[in-house]
Structure formats: structure tokens, C-alpha cells
Amino acid sequence: MNLAQHLVASAQRHPDKAAFRSERETISFKELDTNSNRIANALTALGLVPGDVCLLMMPNSFEQITVYYALAKMGVVQVLANFLYRGNELEHIIADAKPKAFIGAEPYIEEVSKVFKKTGLPAIAVAKGASEDSGFINLARIYSENPDFPLYPSDDDDTLNILYT
Numbered sequence: 001m002n003l004a005q006h007l008v009a010s011a012q013r014h015p016d017k018a019a020f021r022s023e024r025e026t027i028s029f030k031e032l033d034t035n036s037n038r039i040a041n042a043l044t045a046l047g048l049v050p051g052d053v054c055l056l057m058m059p060n061s062f063e064q065i066t067v068y069y070a071l072a073k074m075g076v077v078q079v080l081a082n083f084l085y086r087g088n089e090l091e092h093i094i095a096d097a098k099p100k101a102f103i104g105a106e107p108y109i110e111e112v113s114k115v116f117k118k119t120g121l122p123a124i125a126v127a128k129g130a131s132e133d134s135g136f137i138n139l140a141r142i143y144s145e146n147p148d149f150p151l152y153p154s155d156d157d158d159t160l161n162i163l164y165t
Helices: 003-013 029-045 062-074 087-097 106-119
Strands: 018-021 026-028 053-057 077-080 101-105 124-128 161-163
Touching (some): 003 062, 018 029, 026 062, 029 062, 062 101, 087 106, 101 106, 106 124
Parallel strands (some): 053 077, 077 161
């Protein structure tokens, strides 16, 4: 059972049980499953397909967890970039991984945009809190209304993450 399948099974067995909890809020397995399906549907509509590479650069948050599971359900390879990375570090990661998509958060748009001007903007650029003039799609605007998403039939040796140190 892979990570995405585990979430779906947990949502069926324990829909109201807390999947993640913070000081301010709690998200149940069912909510995480449904919200990740909505993001997966929206990202699919934007053109991401299984095997594509997505640079994910978000602080620890429920949104980051939800996007992580959405990409896992889609079969998209995630490059998890530390949100503290700057300039040369990001240039190296982007040049090496060649992401088709970027998903991040508003505080990092300026730094990432500088790098994308050198390396080329990915086909899909989404950021939580992005303004309309930033060139990024606001994450809150892409939530699909469709709460169902068919899991990508991944193999045990499919890549889920690429980590850089």
C-alpha cells in the first residue's frame, strides 16, 4: 500500500479521526482526502500528468500536506525544496530536476521568480496567497468542486519524492 492509498483507506475507516492537528485547527482523514482530491483534479485540469515533476516549496501547513497528498494521488514526482533555499541552491535544484510545475507560498514568490527568470518559468506556477499580478495562480482559486479523484495506479518502485541536501 502506498502513501496515497493509505490516506484513502484511513479516510474510509476513520473519516472523523484527526489526521493532523495544530494549535489552531484539526483536519480529519476525510477532509484531507477530499481536499487533496480537489487539488488533484484542479492540477490535472492545469495539465499535470503522472510522471511530471513538481517543485513544492511551502512552509509546514495543512495546505502543504494537502498538496503533498494531491500530488501523490496523481503520480507526480515531488521535489521538496526547503523554503529557506535561495539563489544558487534553487537554481541547482531547478536545473537538475526540471520541474514542469511549481507550487509554493506567497512569501517565496519573489525569490523563486528571480530564479525562474534565469531558468525559465515552469508551465504551471501556483502559490498560496499569490496576487493576480504575480504571474502565479492563487492556490485558493484552483480548488476543484469535484471531491473524487481516481488514484494513479503506481508501482512499488515509482518515485514519489526527490530530496536535495
